[in-house]
Amino acid sequence: MAQYFEIKAVNPGYLLFYRMGDFYELFFEDAEIASAALGIVLTKRGKHLGEDIQMCGVPIHAANDYLNKLIKLGHRVAICEQMEDPAEAKKRGSKSVVRRDVVRLVTPGTLTEDDHLDARSANYLAALAMVRHGDTDFALAWADISTGETFVSDLSADALQDEMARIAPAELLLTDAARAALTERHLFAPAWSGIATAIPAALADSEAAMPVLRAAFPADRFDPSALSRAGRAALGALVTYVGESQKGRTAPLRAPLSNAAETVMAIDAATRSSLEILQTQRGQAKGSLRHAIDLTVTAPGARLLAGRLAAPLRRADLVNERLDAVGRLVDDTLLRTRLRQDLKTAPDLARALSRLALERGGPRDLMAIGKAVSAALDLAAHLKGQPDLPRVLAGLADILDAAPRPLASELALALDDELPLLTRDGGFVRPAYDGTLDEERSLGRETRAVVAALQARLMDETDVRSLKIKHNGVLGFFVEVPAAHGQKLLEAPWREAFIHRQTLANAMRFTTTELAELEGRIARAQDAALEIELDIFARLRDAVLDLTAQLQGLADALAELDVTAALAEVSAQRGYCRPIVDDSLAFAISGGRHPVVELMVKAEGQSFVANDADLSGSEEIGGGSLWLVTGPNMGGKSTFLRQNALIAILAQMGCYVPADSAHIGVVDRLFSRVGASDDIAHGRSTFMVEMVETAAILNRATRRSLVVLDEIGRGTATFDGLSIAWAAVEALHETTGCRALFATHFHELTSLAKTLSRVANVTMKVREWEGEVVFLHEVGPGAADRSYGIQVARLAGLPEPVIARARQVLDVLEQRSAGTASSSQKASVLDDLPLFAHQPAPAPKGKDPIHEALDAVRPDEMTPLQAIEALYQLKKIRDDARRS
Numbered sequence: 001m002a003q004y005f006e007i008k009a010v011n012p013g014y015l016l017f018y019r020m021g022d023f024y025e026l027f028f029e030d031a032e033i034a035s036a037a038l039g040i041v042l043t044k045r046g047k048h049l050g051e052d053i054q055m056c057g058v059p060i061h062a063a064n065d066y067l068n069k070l071i072k073l074g075h076r077v078a079i080c081e082q083m084e085d086p087a088e089a090k091k092r093g094s095k096s097v098v099r100r101d102v103v104r105l106v107t108p109g110t111l112t113e114d115d116h117l118d119a120r121s122a123n124y125l126a127a128l129a130m131v132r133h134g135d136t137d138f139a140l141a142w143a144d145i146s147t148g149e150t151f152v153s154d155l156s157a158d159a160l161q162d163e164m165a166r167i168a169p170a171e172l173l174l175t176d177a178a179r180a181a182l183t184e185r186h187l188f189a190p191a192w193s194g195i196a197t198a199i200p201a202a203l204a205d206s207e208a209a210m211p212v213l214r215a216a217f218p219a220d221r222f223d224p225s226a227l228s229r230a231g232r233a234a235l236g237a238l239v240t241y242v243g244e245s246q247k248g249r250t251a252p253l254r255a256p257l258s259n260a261a262e263t264v265m266a267i268d269a270a271t272r273s274s275l276e277i278l279q280t281q282r283g284q285a286k287g288s289l290r291h292a293i294d295l296t297v298t299a300p301g302a303r304l305l306a307g308r309l310a311a312p313l314r315r316a317d318l319v320n321e322r323l324d325a326v327g328r329l330v331d332d333t334l335l336r337t338r339l340r341q342d343l344k345t346a347p348d349l350a351r352a353l354s355r356l357a358l359e360r361g362g363p364r365d366l367m368a369i370g371k372a373v374s375a376a377l378d379l380a381a382h383l384k385g386q387p388d389l390p391r392v393l394a395g396l397a398d399i400l401d402a403a404p405r406p407l408a409s410e411l412a413l414a415l416d417d418e419l420p421l422l423t424r425d426g427g428f429v430r431p432a433y434d435g436t437l438d439e440e441r442s443l444g445r446e447t448r449a450v451v452a453a454l455q456a457r458l459m460d461e462t463d464v465r466s467l468k469i470k471h472n473g474v475l476g477f478f479v480e481v482p483a484a485h486g487q488k489l490l491e492a493p494w495r496e497a498f499i500h501r502q503t504l505a506n507a508m509r510f511t512t513t514e515l516a517e518l519e520g521r522i523a524r525a526q527d528a529a530l531e532i533e534l535d536i537f538a539r540l541r542d543a544v545l546d547l548t549a550q551l552q553g554l555a556d557a558l559a560e561l562d563v564t565a566a567l568a569e570v571s572a573q574r575g576y577c578r579p580i581v582d583d584s585l586a587f588a589i590s591g592g593r594h595p596v597v598e599l600m601v602k603a604e605g606q607s608f609v610a611n612d613a614d615l616s617g618s619e620e621i622g623g624g625s626l627w628l629v630t631g632p633n634m635g636g637k638s639t640f641l642r643q644n645a646l647i648a649i650l651a652q653m654g655c656y657v658p659a660d661s662a663h664i665g666v667v668d669r670l671f672s673r674v675g676a677s678d679d680i681a682h683g684r685s686t687f688m689v690e691m692v693e694t695a696a697i698l699n700r701a702t703r704r705s706l707v708v709l710d711e712i713g714r715g716t717a718t719f720d721g722l723s724i725a726w727a728a729v730e731a732l733h734e735t736t737g738c739r740a741l742f743a744t745h746f747h748e749l750t751s752l753a754k755t756l757s758r759v760a761n762v763t764m765k766v767r768e769w770e771g772e773v774v775f776l777h778e779v780g781p782g783a784a785d786r787s788y789g790i791q792v793a794r795l796a797g798l799p800e801p802v803i804a805r806a807r808q809v810l811d812v813l814e815q816r817s818a819g820t821a822s823s824s825q826k827a828s829v830l831d832d833l834p835l836f837a838h839q840p841a842p843a844p845k846g847k848d849p850i851h852e853a854l855d856a857v858r859p860d861e862m863t864p865l866q867a868i869e870a871l872y873q874l875k876k877i878r879d880d881a882r883r884s
């Protein structure tokens with residue numbers, strides 16, 4: 001156990017997979033954790049300090065599955081292998097222990113195997129560093145080891161959470177000091193706890209990082225001294241951690257791209273969640289924007305598409321370059337179809353390359369690289385003949401055309417059609433590729449013929465017709481005869497040649513020197529063949545790795561072509577239009593649709609109602625317009641709001657948009673908030689969350705931003721909510737001047753359009769038909785005069801008596817609004833339910849039980865039954881008050 005303790009001690013925080021023969025064994029607490037997590041049996045093995053040693057084990061062949069499960073559950077695993085053959089250890093003395101060492105640390109951010117990864121999503125490891133002096137406080141470095149992509153970015157405290165939300169790393173490295181500082185400044189998001197890994201301060205040191213970075217990246221591609229101190233510290237920590245986890249194998253990290261947060265549209269975590277960009281608020285792919293528009297045909301393409309959706313560009317010229325490329329493929333259906341067909345044959349080059357570099361790759365990875373190179377050449381051939389290719393496509397064509405053809409030919413020649421998973425089993429080199437290998441293999445085959453001839457000869461010589469030459473792992477080759485004939489071979493003259501080895505119930509087994517020789521020859525031939533195959537593998541692998549940088553570039557080009565063709569496919573299939581994207585403050589969408597809701601509505605056989613939006617403004621008039629959207633519940637307000645935000649994202653990521661026409665001046669920051677009823681609050685009260693988020697918008701939005709606010713202020717008492725919403729609209733209009741859509745049930749807000757020049761009222765149209773509302777989902781000018789809340793409540797199944805009573809109350813309230821209610825009516829109802837009053841009622845003197853009861857009511861949190869009970873309770877309080 002001494003060796004175990006030694007290894008365990010240097011790998012704290014990891015479950016130790018301790019190799020013993022055909023099993024990885026876990027001991028003590030590790031065993032308890034793993035057996036509970038994996039549902040495997042916990043056993044005991046010997047004693048330590050008088051206590052039983054808990055143990056459980058996973059067989060080698062199934063270890064990957066178990067490992068996967070543990071990592072998904074948030075555990076970290078150290079893989080400890082036997083570093084020598086047990087026979088070698090024996091040579092040192094009978095008591096010698098087999099040498100063992102940890103060959104790899106497996107953590108959520110350092111995965112490389114396909115079994116562990118989602119093929120269509122990146123898997124980032126991030127490191128966050130903080131330097132208390134200098135211009136920038138924070139820096140984030142992140143890399144996907146499975147593909148080699150590496151980035152580093154300086155960040156202001158402001159941008160930190162947005163960037164983390166965009167990158168969504170699987171693991172975040174940071175020192176305890178950095179964590180404490182972030183927590184103190186309320187910058188450590190609760191969600192990060194689950195992915196945080198504490199690293200020692202020495203790992204995130206900007207000075208110590210220099211030699212690490214110089215060694216990790218080629219000098220001609222990357223100069224670490226150009227980074228900020230925080231950037232160096234973060235990247236240094238990342239590279240060191242990756243190196244330690246791979247135990248000496250070099251992950252093919254690419255020269256880091258300095259990813260300045262200012263080049264992309266800033267989208268904070270709440271906006272990402274509310275717009276359901278990569279996943280729905282419930283965490284599902286289906287229903288998200290990504291799911292709706294991802295028509296890529298390769299996994300690397302899907303990863304790039306997700307990256308682009310998460311980071312729309314902020315520069316109009318770059319957006320237009322992408323749009324030119326997409327446009328060309330929208331227009332040329334034939335070229336698009338051909339490209340997409342050939343792209344389907346291109347395997348995941350980047351991940352195969354990474355595994356080969358980490359000595360984890362097999363023959364199938366080599367084959368993947370060969371096929372990807374061939375596909376690249378085919379794709380280049382389609383593109384090369386095309387006249388006047390847009391810049392992006394021409395650039396891709398050049399990269400694809402330069403793909404290393406000789407490498408692909410060599411791999412195709414060398415590798416067989418059917419390939420084993422593991423290199424160590426051999427059997428992957430194609431016949432006729434290597435003369436010596438063929439010789440060794442034929443020797444093996446010939447020997448088998450010799451065995452057959454020998455069997456025939458021995459049969460003749462001994463006259464035992466049922467004599468057979470067989471093979472098993474214990475005896476090797478042996479002669480087997482039925483028990484009845486066995487005695488004969490035990491006697492002279494045969495006993496000289498036949499050495500007795502085994503007696504079974506009805507057979508006897510013998511070996512002969514001739515057979516032993518044969519055995520040796522076959523084994524030698526097999527070993528020799530395997531050795532040659534392994535040499536060939538190593539040679540091919542080296543040939544591939546020599547071209548790492550070029551192949552990584554090729555992988556990028558293939559992914560980019562897939563994304564471009566996929567976006568063109570979506571645009572063509574669904575009638576999207578090319579947006580005009582420039583540096584103006586325009587936001588004019590005609591015939592806009594919601595890319596996700598449109599699909600759902602159409603799937604149900606209905607048609608989606610397209611709507612216009614025009615928030616365009618200019619510097620001269622103080623910014624963009626703000627539309628106040630009123631209308632009934634279920635009328636389509638949220639859909640309308642979100643569709644405009646999604647159109648901005650699609651346009652700036654370089655995709656056509658679901659509209660008849662669109663003109664968008666680049667949006668620098670996008671904000672989208674949904675009201676209190678949409679359950680996004682955890683921990684804090686819904687109102688508090690709503691206010692914190694509204695504050696973030698008011699503090700951070702600029703004139704270039706697009707703000708989409710859905711029923712802000714609904715989470716509190718009516719007057720508070722109305723006043724906050726009122727002030728927020730004024731601030732957005734007067735101070736920020738951003739383009740904004742503001743949906744509200746506070747109809748009073750619509751009067752702001754009279755005083756604020758860039759505020760306009762629009763409403764979701766409805767038609768009333770026999771007392772029912774029909775939603776037209778159409779946006780038109782004007783303000784809704786009512787919310788149709790009661791009709792919607794009826795559609796939702798509220799009991800008739802409650803509906804009837806609500807109508808009664810509403811009638812009186814409306815009359816009071818219009819000043820036509822009689823004084824007795826006012827006295828009976830209105831003072832109790834001050835819903836739509838323009839002026840807050842004067843604060844009651846002393847304690848007013850009705851107000852107290854109303855203050856305690858939280859409509860958003862009530863079931864219909866509780867609402868009715870509350871209504872009855874209110875009446876009772878009023879009646880009691882009258883009586884007293």
Ligand SMILES: Nc1ncnc2c1ncn2[C@@H]1O[C@H](COP(=O)(O)OP(=O)(O)OP(=O)(O)O)[C@@H](O)[C@H]1O
Pocket residue numbers: 597601607608609610631632633634635636637638639640777778
């Ligand atoms: N333009 C449209 N065309 C067709 N159907 C639509 C359209 N807009 C919305 N819908 C349908 O109406 C449903 C309700 O829309 P939405 O959630 O946007 O309403 P809402 O006004 O925001 O309601 P609430 O105020 O209750 O949140 C959607 O789920 C969709 O099925």
